[in-house]
Amino acid sequence: MNMKHPTIKKQVFEFIIRNGLVSKAALMDKMTVTSTSLSRLLEELLTDGLILASELGLSTGGRKPILYRVNPDHRAVFGLEISRFSSSIGLYDLNLKPLSFERWKMDEKMTPEALVAKITKLAEQMLMDCGIDREKVIGIGIGAVGPLSREDGIMLKPRYFPAEGWSNVPICEWLEQRLGLTALLDNGANTAIIGEHWALRNEEVKHMLYVHAGVGLRTSMIASGQIVRGAVDMEGSFGQMIIQTDGPRLGDEGNYGALEALVSIPALEKKIRSQLKLGRASSLSGIPPEQVQFDALQKAYRAKDAFITEQFLQTATYLGIGIANLINILHPEAVILGGPLVNAHKSIYDTVIQVARSNIYYSPQYEPKFTQGQLTEDAVTAGAALMLLQEWELN
Template sequence: MMNVKLPTIKKQVFDRIIRSGLVSKAELMKRLTVTSTSLTRILEELLTDGLILASELGRSTGGRKPILYRVNPSHRAVFGLEISRFSSSIGLYDLNLKPLAFERWKMDDQMTPERLIGKITVLAERMLNDCHIEREKVIGIGIGAVGPLSREDGIMLKPRYFPAEGWSNVAICESLEQSLGLPALLDNGANTAIIGEHWALRTEEVEHMLYVHAGVGLRTAMMSGGQIVRGAVDMEGSFGQMIIQTDGPRLGDEGNYGALEAMVSIPALEKKIRSQLTMGKSSTLIALPAEDIRFDALQDAFAKGDSFVTEQFMQTATYLGIGIANLINILHPEAVILGGPLVNVDKKIYDTVIEVARSNIYYSPQYEPRFSQGQLTEDAVTAGAAVMLLQEWDLS
């Protein structure tokens, strides 16, 4: 597994240049705690190494025009990988995090860990060949995966609802390192998504963010001071276990009673609608066998204006808005990114979630975060995994 070290001043300079796009030495001095002599030496090293380029001259303020520095995008490349329940994807990126190649595919009941490793290996080889990039130029592969997982050990522990068998205790980093011959770094998909979205907003210098993905489960990530908020264990699914109704329902045979996930998730919505239909609720779905009342059928009924299904979606949106308000009242983020299949069914659902969340923010109207569905949307996990690896890359 890739070793993660504390950033050196050289790495800090390099990272600042990447984030800035074009930057002068004077601007770097303002942002970093480094002497002019040391910064000059580091810039010369980065130029010699080929990691950065001296670009066009900047605007003069009376003296000589300053030299502007930028990253050399073609010097190295990095892979980003998403492993999720419905679909997975892999992207190859340059040092500007521009996607050079990208592919997404569905996860079905045949996509065991072994088959997935084989598919990723084939796709990675093809991307390198098509983009004419030598393997030695690839820094490694960052992975954003469904939790729970052990980031330190590179293991996916026991993710729920995967269509295929064999997804417990998967040493995904070790397997990919052996098949690709590249270092691998793992984090949960919510964390890599927020890293990706934070990167997309880098010119705005957002420090505090919240990311919520509502789908098969509730996946969340938080950022404070520009850093991921981590706990003693993987936190990705913790939001779904927030109790919002004492002695409320439980989803399946695990988790808390009255937890948010038991009211806001695709399995919870499917279960509730099946139950209500057996009690005689009027719906266009009434003719379907219970096993066919799945999320795609619910989406179709919503699109056709089924009043019962619409009511259930809107109730789900209301509960999600309450849960998000609880998180906002703890973290007070500047930006809230909201996505996932449940939210993306229709703009009315997204708007309801935001309206409910806004109406329950404690410091409103003096404080109100900016809500959005993100800049990278469904590609956030993959791109963020590449950003994560680049951020952890040791230049020494």
């Protein structure tokens, strides 16, 4: 796959994808191209089978204008999420409509080799079930837990996977060999925001912040419609923001007083286990503290366990402060919050937003829109497919 700057032909194609039904006049307003050249490009796209021109627009007198739309069945693309709790794969048409989708839990048996074998089997079954030839598939986009090397297609040293072996995994090379398809890797926060930005395309949001709170803290940012990238993979950097000087440390690495030590599933489990060992009253007191997992914490919260509620809302407060810090630096128009911690209960999400809003410096003149997103838990997978589609160079 060639990663060159998109050609005018590709820009025309992408504009049609994003806008659905498009007239030549609408394209002329957006493209720096002559009418003759645009007609030629549209004819090429029609001949290639990438677009259709089967619908007519409203006339203002004279002939009705032709409206162009993407041919969704011309090609297909896979999107893949690799995460700690669960992973998923989807097969999408050119309108990013899911043709087939599968999600599964990650456990101690799901080594990288086992995962690749599962993905290969699922992908081949999806193509067979949907009647799609492999030659029609553009490739597979991957949104994975970082840190990673996007350029080399390698997952470097992600933490907290249930299975062994998740270090320096050349995931793109392995999948390309097994599937015979081009593979492209990025961190899941980036593919999620690509997907959510696509879902909100009619609102023309130019500056967007995405925050995922779960086993770790993952963030991404779109500015002026483009992903913001640093010199290294930035996915987990939000978790290293220092909130409490000389505060706790999560595990044996990272900053002391970092946000991830106060706001993450491992941090929440660690704190609650410690308090239960000291005899803190809770509906979970009958469970050995070392066996208390996040699923049990969610159930206790929903059952209005006073101690567990206190811990969740304290976590939500710290997360709100961290998000306010990001907002005060980046000033996004929209903030999308996701992940198991935020999605555990609406009251947790509401608390995060309330705390964040109360600490925005320019409020009330400036206030971003908060949302849990349109694609929610499917954002990483759909965004990974879209990422690959955006990189695809038309012949």
